[in-house]
Amino acid sequence: MKQWISIIGLLLLMNISDSYAQVYNYIEEDENKNGKVKQDPNTQSDKVPLRDKLFFGGNVGFQFGDVTLVNLAPLIGYKITPQLHSGVVFSYTYYKDKRFNPTFNQNIIGGRIFARYIVSVTEQLHIFPHLEFQTMRYETRNGLFEVPAEWYNSVLPGIGIQQRIGQRSAINIYALYDLNYNNDTSIYDSPWVFRVEFNI
Structure with missing residues (x-):
């Protein structure tokens, strides 16, 4: 019984993570459409004034x-x-x-x-x-x-x-x-x- 509870809990967690990732991607896409592009810190310009x-x-x-x-x-x-x-x-x-x-x-x-x-x-x-x-x-x-x-x-x-x-x-x-x-x-x-x- 404990094994089944652990498996169900793991599946629920994966589902929540997947849902969060989809919501995050949706927000990113929406920002990109409005011209607000999130830059990757690794690709930002390192030029100093x-x-x-x-x-x-x-x-x-x-x-x-x-x-x-x-x-x-x-x-x-x-x-x-x-x-x-x-x-x-x-x-x-x-x-x-x-x-x-x-x-x-x-x-x-x-x-x-x-x-x-x-x-x-x-x-x-x-x-x-x-x-x-x-x-x-x-x-x-x-x-x-x-x-x-x-x-x-x-x-x-x-x-x-x-x-x-x-x-x-x-x-x-x-x-x-x-x-x-x-x-x-x-x-x-x-x-x-x-x-x-x-x-x-």
């Missing part, structure tokens, strides 16, 4: 006193993939040191191109290998004479940490190494370069 692939940011630095330093470095980047990012940075630095007599002045203008690959540690914390090429033009004036402008090029590989602080915004901290470092001509005091950067 350009505005979601672009990101902006950079860093700003100020110091006043006997030594005046103003640094502006706006950035525009592009997400080639969700992990691989590239971009350009334009940089301007004004340096003035009153401790020298006469006063020492320097203007540094240039830019850099970079690429980095984002690796997630947590949802909010990421690390990334970073590589950039930088070219800077600097001119020096000390009140008595002006040194002709010179170009300084450098290749800087390194690693960074990214802490997300919103859906699109993040703070990046870099540790980079200048492969072209030369104690006589470099614009840096050491081959190690550290930066803090904000992205949106």
Whole structure:
């Protein structure tokens, strides 16, 4: 008797499932006729709008006193993939040191191109290998004479940490190494370069 009850129950279940499938198909067909076509998620376009692939940011630095330093470095980047990012940075630095007599002045203008690959540690914390090429033009004036402008090029590989602080915004901290470092001509005091950067 129990076997018959199980068989009847199984048949009823199959009948209900079949009826549900027919109703579902009918609704789908009716939507298709009215121009409301249900798309298969696997066939939907995976194109990302350009505005979601672009990101902006950079860093700003100020110091006043006997030594005046103003640094502006706006950035525009592009997400080639969700992990691989590239971009350009334009940089301007004004340096003035009153401790020298006469006063020492320097203007540094240039830019850099970079690429980095984002690796997630947590949802909010990421690390990334970073590589950039930088070219800077600097001119020096000390009140008595002006040194002709010179170009300084450098290749800087390194690693960074990214802490997300919103859906699109993040703070990046870099540790980079200048492969072209030369104690006589470099614009840096050491081959190690550290930066803090904000992205949106």
